[in-house]
Amino acid sequence: MPLLRPGQSARDRSPDGVQDTSRKSAGQESKERDATVQPGALTDDQQRQVQDLKRIDASVRQHEAAHQAAGGPHAGGASFTFTRGPDGKNYATAGEVQVDAGAESDPEATVRKMDTVKAAALAPSDPSAQDLRVAQQADAMKIQAQQELRRKGAEPAGARNGDAPDGRDSGDDGARPSDTAAPALAARGAAAYASAFGIGQRSGTAGIMV
DSSP states (O other), X not given: OOOOOTTOOGGGBOTTSOBOOOOOOHHHHHHHHHHHOOGGGSOHHHHHHHHHHHHXXXXXXXXXXXXXXXXXXXXXXXEEEEEEOTTSOEEEEEEEEEXXXXXXXXXXXXXXXXXXXXXXXXXXXSOOHHHHHHHHHHHHHHHHHHHHHHHHHHSOXXXXXXXXXTSSBOSSTTSOHHHHHHHHHHHHHHHHHHHHHTOOSSTTSOOEEO
C-alpha cells in the first residue's frame, strides 16, 4: 500500500499513489477554460460559429433597440437570451421588449397610443410573427376607440349620461348597422386578443412582448 506524502489526504490520491487533480471547483475550471481559449486555438468551424454568433448578437440588439425607440414611453427595457460561444463569451441570440398595449380611459388617447404601439411593433426592418400580431392588435384596438368616439359624438348629451331620449337603454342598439358592423367585428377581435394576452383597460396595467 503506497504511503501518503505529507499534506496529502487519502481522497486526493489515485490508486497508484499519484495525487488526483481532476477534482476542481467550477471557478477553477472556468478560469482554466477561459485562459486556454485563445483566438488562434479555435478551429475553423469554431471561428465560423463565433462570427455567426456575433452577427446574430448585433441583429438581435438592433431589433430590440428599434422597438424601444419607436415605443417611447410605452416601451420597457429589453431582455435577452444568451448563448455561450466556443470562445467562452456570451452572445444575445433572442430578445424581447415589453410594450404597454392597454387601452386608455380616454378613447382619443387610446387612438394615439395604438398608433405608437403599432409603430413600435413594426419598427425593426425584420418584424417577427409576434411583431405583426401586435400591430394587428393595435389596429383593432384603435378601431374600437374610434368607434367609441363616433358613438359619443352622435349621442345627445342625455344619452351620454346613460339616459336615452326615447327611454331605451343607451348603447349600440340604436346605432345603424352600416356604421358599426365592421368596427364591431374588429372590436370583438381586439377583445378576444386582449383576453388571451391578459391586456387590461388602463394604461400601465397591460404589457405584451415584441
